[in-house]
Amino acid sequence: MNQIKRVVIVGGTHGNELTGIHLIKKFERTPKLIERSSFESQTLLANPKAHGIGKRYVDTDLNRCFRRQDLSNYSLSSYEAQRAKVIYQTFGTGGRLEANFVVDLHSTTANMGLTIILGSKNSFNLRLAAYLSYVNPSVKVLYSPLRNEDSPYLDSICKLGCTIEVGAVAQGVLNARLFQQTEELVREVLDYLEAYNKGMPLEIGDSLIVYQYIQAIDYPRNESGEIRAMIHPQLQFQDYEALHPGDKMFLTFDGEEITYCSNSTGYPVFINEAAYYEKGIAMSITQPLKIEGANQELEFRI
């Protein structure tokens, strides 16, 4: 593996997720916080116009604009489609400030604590995730299997990197504890990269749990497409907890309980994320995979 030469730290990909936005502003005021001797650190406020109007996006979700075919499609002219092209042309392959590693800072109304979402499941990313969950056992690791070039997410601009997703926090709100914890995670990522570059990799645990995306579940809806149920109170804020077949999942507006219909236990995440109502996602079901031997050669064992 080559050295990491340039890292880009991104906030405000969604304009109403204030944690990342104010962390980027802090790093820009105090660059020494993200400076390391062996690589260059860049910051990026990804969607300033959406931040200006206090919304997730102006025209369309910027964090769904990074598919390679879309980046090369000049007929896509929304604000975010254009912004994605500029970001990729700056920090992506061949860009003026081509980065080797990206970390994209997000927040969620779901109770996901400190979550690392891996853009790609290569062994570098997995070892980094193993390190972060080793130094902070409350860190959860999530992976959605999409080949990198098909990924619509901003973190696909580099082969290496991750998204940090923290919650529960409302859109448009700062939670000081989560702000501090996110800053600490960024510091740990940068320290890990620095040690790697110097040929002195930091110690990681010998196993790692990765929650792998299985399927999204939508809210029950009526014939007009309007939701007709809410997340069941017993499931609210229970991200990463086991959801067994038959467990309560939704509560209709009329008080009817709807249970989880499946052959196997799932582990839901993004439960009741505000931005996902319009995407037709009430939660995403994952399965935990234990990866053994992380310290030698990372291999999956299902």
Place this chain on the structure above:
Amino acid sequence: MNQIKRVVIVGGTHGNELTGIHLIKKFERTPKLIERSSFESQTLLANPKAHGIGKRYVDTDLNRCFRRQDLSNYSLSSYEAQRAKVIYQTFGTGGRLEANFVVDLHSTTANMGLTIILGSKNSFNLRLAAYLSYVNPSVKVLYSPLRNEDSPYLDSICKLGCTIEVGAVAQGVLNARLFQQTEELVREVLDYLEAYNKGMPLEIGDSLIVYQYIQAIDYPRNESGEIRAMIHPQLQFQDYEALHPGDKMFLTFDGEEITYCSNSTGYPVFINEAAYYEKGIAMSITQPLKIEGANQELEFRI
């Protein structure tokens, strides 16, 4: 006191507060839930255009558009200024569906539980509040002293009525438990009005705590007006709890703690409400007033 002849139940005054919006839709699907024998019940989705775009408002905050001088000012032409005129001309004094009582359903990202905000501190409203906190001791009662005709709030369209404010819940999110509790509060309000009309007033407690608005406190800001601190973790979600002089209040982005500077203990509410960042309000300080003899003649004793 005359009979209550018409009640208007309002939701979606803010387009991203889903509790009230989905309760109004439920009441419109199942009108018998709000029907009572002695008065007529109307529902109102106050800002449908804001709900359509998933925002608090389109042009300006509808819940600041109801000052009498603004309602008669034809040069105010924002969507919400016009909407306020239509609402007042329909349900206000002399309107086609003039209402005697209004209940306006809101939610907040602050941890305010179930709060009744009194639009006006007349003895009818106070006795209703005393009833609601008697049947559900977790109900808190809040009052901001503004003469009715100067009030910018929607609930000023009637002399009698209140705003129901529930939280903590993120904007754009439904919390099933708070949805059910809000529905229950509306039912209790209607039952109280029905019993009053029938000359068989429901039993209320003999005292009532009203949290009276003292002052708003803004976030510490830099010379450009940008916030430079967050709600301190020890204060987050501590609405209605005593905040003593010297208690931790804010945490700057650089980790400096800022304490509460005052001569007396305050009781903050609306702590970290998302919609108030732009209004320059980090929280509102209140003082609890105990009102004795609620069952006879309500009188204030400070």
